[in-house]
Amino acid sequence: MHPLVRWFHRFGSPPTFYRWAGAAQPWLFAAALLLGAVGLYFGLVVAPADYLQGESVRILYIHVPSAWMSLFAYLFVAVNAFVALVWRIRISEILAMAAVPIGAMFTAVTLASGALWGRPTWGTYWQWDARLTSELVLLFLYIGILALYHAIEDRRRAARAAGLLALVGVVNLPVIHYSVRWWSTLHQGESVKLFGESSMHSSMLWPLLLMAAATHIWFFASLAGRARLALLEADSDKAWVREALKQSLPDASPPHGASA
Amino acid sequence: MTGTPVGAAAALFRRDLQLAVRRPDDALQPLLFAVIVAALFPFALGADATRLAPIAGGVAWVVALLSLLIGLDAVYRGDEEDGSLDQLLVSGQPLALLCAARMLAHWLVVGLPLVLVAPVLARLLGMPPNAWPVAIASLSLGTGVLVAIGHVCAALAVAAKRSVILVPLLVLPLAVPVLIFGAGAVQATLSGLSPTVPLLMLAAGLALAIPLAPLACAAALRLNAG
Numbered sequence: 093m094h095p096l097v098r099w100f101h102r103f104g105s106p107p108t109f110y111r112w113a114g115a116a117q118p119w120l121f122a123a124a125l126l127l128g129a130v131g132l133y134f135g136l137v138v139a140p141a142d143y144l145q146g147e148s149v150r151i152l153y154i155h156v157p158s159a160w161m162s163l164f165a166y167l168f169v170a171v172n173a174f175v176a177l178v179w180r181i182r183i184s185e186i187l188a189m190a191a192v193p194i195g196a197m198f199t200a201v202t203l204a205s206g207a208l209w210g211r212p213t214w215g216t217y218w219q220w221d222a223r224l225t226s227e228l229v230l231l232f233l234y235i236g237i238l239a240l241y242h243a244i245e246d247r248r249r250a251a252r253a254a255g256l257l258a259l260v261g262v263v264n265l266p267v268i269h270y271s272v273r274w275w276s277t278l279h280q281g282e283s284v285k286l287f288g289e290s291s292m293h294s295s296m297l298w299p300l301l302l303m304a305a306a307t308h309i310w311f312f313a314s315l316a317g318r319a320r321l322a323l324l325e326a327d328s329d330k331a332w333v334r335e336a337l338k339q340s341l342p343d344a345s346p347p348h349g350a351s352a
Numbered sequence: 353m354t355g356t357p358v359g360a361a362a363a364l365f366r367r368d369l370q371l372a373v374r375r376p377d378d379a380l381q382p383l384l385f386a387v388i389v390a391a392l393f394p395f396a397l398g399a400d401a402t403r404l405a406p407i408a409g410g411v412a413w414v415v416a417l418l419s420l421l422i423g424l425d426a427v428y429r430g431d432e433e434d435g436s437l438d439q440l441l442v443s444g445q446p447l448a449l450l451c452a453a454r455m456l457a458h459w460l461v462v463g464l465p466l467v468l469v470a471p472v473l474a475r476l477l478g479m480p481p482n483a484w485p486v487a488i489a490s491l492s493l494g495t496g497v498l499v500a501i502g503h504v505c506a507a508l509a510v511a512a513k514r515s516v517i518l519v520p521l522l523v524l525p526l527a528v529p530v531l532i533f534g535a536g537a538v539q540a541t542l543s544g545l546s547p548t549v550p551l552l553m554l555a556a557g558l559a560l561a562i563p564l565a566p567l568a569c570a571a572a573l574r575l576n577a578g
Contacts, residue, residue: 106486109414114512151393175570177575219390228530229525232524232525233525233526235521236521236522236525238516239522240508240509240512241524243509243512243513243514243518244512244513245511245513246511249511249575249576250511251402251510252575253509253512253572253575255507256508256568256571256575257505257508257522260504260526260568261525261526263564264526264529267529267557268525268528268529271529271532271533272528272532272554274532274533274549274553275532275536284457317490325391
């Protein structure tokens with residue numbers, strides 16, 4: 093077996109993943125908090141106010157990274173759902189479903205911070221503009237996936253059905269985005285481009301990129317916690333769970349000490 | 353006769369139509385629902401035609417979408433409960449083709465009558481007659497896409513307990529583009545623009561849904577049974 097494939101299989105086995113994720117989680121949270129604190133300091137204190145939008149422009153240091161994350165998380169869910177459906181890798185099922193609530197949270201933050209920014213800038217909390225509407229539909233998609241996942245009793249079936257729905261949603265996402273754009277548009281175009289010159293001054297760009305890094309790391313830290321909990325629940329009758337729980341809480345009574 | 357894939361699909365198609373003929377309520381009630389909901393709007397907004405006419409296209413489309421949701425949840429649930437879904441799964445016939453046959457039957461039973469009743473909805477809502485043909489065309493294309501999406505979601509929810517509200521929750525976000533182009537076509541006509549682009553987009557959606565939805569539907573049924 094190719095060493096990479098072997099590594100992949102070993103990492104994907106629940107006990108190994110549980111251990112690794114548990115070890116990585118505090119570091120990830122610490123890194124996310126540190127980067128986030130630095131990013132927020134530069135964004136809220138050091139960076140200049142916008143000559144047009146004034147101080148309210150600072151909301152974008154929360155808004156834009158959240159918006160990026162709302163899509164990143166959906167992509168993460170879809171890729172893992174695809175892997176889970178095609179190769180039946182169980183850890184991918186767990187990861188996909190663990191990422192859904194995080195993505196939904198980022199989407200909700202995007203909408204809420206966008207509303208707060210829109211009030212002073214556009215003069216309204218809500219506009220039926222293309223990108224706002226796409227984001228709202230994305231939130232509905234997340235809610236649908238969660239609803240389906242919780243409606244099916246058998247956890248593995250639930251994860252696969254919800255994963256398939258996420259994939260159907262991925263096919264639909266560009267269609268939704270395009271159709272909504274056809275329907276109306278008001279939102280400003282992208283200011284940060286991966287290729288070519290960004291139309292944003294570097295004093296504003298750096299805090300934004302720091303915040304983007306912080307939110308990405310936060311995503312994985314939160315994911316590690318959620319996936320570990322889901323694994324404990326799914327495998328509560330397995331020997332490795334009893335071992336793991338005995339190690340982390342020596343005097344807890346199994347099997348339902350899963351709040352660790 | 354039913355040994356070939358096409359024969360099996362045809363048998364299933366006939367069965368669904370026969371069921372609809374013997375239980376006409378299943379097909380009639382969504383229609384009745386659509387007409388009643390459309391009739392509620394004048395009560396709520398006033399009978400003033402100048403106020404109803406501009407929103408007639410959008411209301412007709414939302415009403416059609418809602419009435420298509422009725423009964424979606426039962427499409428695969430009944431088969432799951434009486435065991436015929438398992439028979440379909442072990443029949444060795446291509447499941448996607450069987451799903452496609454069921455979609456077509458469902459559209460004939462629920463979608464086509466909605467298209468036929470569209471003039472009634474249009475009249476109730478005071479839609480200017482020049483927009484009627486566009487409304488009918490957009491509904492005939494759009495209901496096909498909606499039935500396809502609906503079947504995929506119904507198949508996904510087969511394993512869920514109590515899915516009466518779950519299936520609409522899954523369908524509605526995915527139905528947004530259909531609603532945009534469907535109602536958009538009527539709206540364009542009402543404001544004197546050409547409805548060609550939204551109608552073509554609906555046709556493109558249908559062309560995509562016809563091959564893809566049966567595959568997704570079959571995959572959903574298989575993983576729910578597995």
